[in-house]
Amino acid sequence: MYLTVPYFLIKQLFLGVLYPKPNHALHRGQTNNGHKHIVISKDYSLEAIRSKCKEIKASIHELLLTAISVSMKEYLISKGDEKT
Numbered sequence: 001m002y003l004t005v006p007y008f009l010i011k012q013l014f015l016g017v018l019y020p021k022p023n024h025a026l027h028r029g030q031t032n033n034g035h036k037h038i039v040i041s042k043d044y045s046l047e048a049i050r051s052k053c054k055e056i057k058a059s060i061h062e063l064l065l066t067a068i069s070v071s072m073k074e075y076l077i078s079k080g081d082e083k084t
Contacts, residue, residue: 053063 049060049063053060056063
């Protein structure tokens with residue numbers, strides 16, 4: 001007679017023991033307090049974005065992805081994550 005243990009249970013046991021929980025700014029015990037923080041920027045026309053993309057020889061996707069990356073980096077640094 002064999003005792004069978006579900007694979008999921010074994011996997012969860014090993015993951016809980018072998019891998020520590022992440023320790024960065026978004027996981028340091030900060031709770032959701034119900035306050036919404038929002039920032040509204042000024043409007044940019046698509047033509048202005050296109051002309052800037054032609055000027056720096058980049059696509060719109062690359063320009064917007066760079067803007068999002070820089071703003072995320074600044075946010076994480078402001079929350080105490082110095083590894084970024």
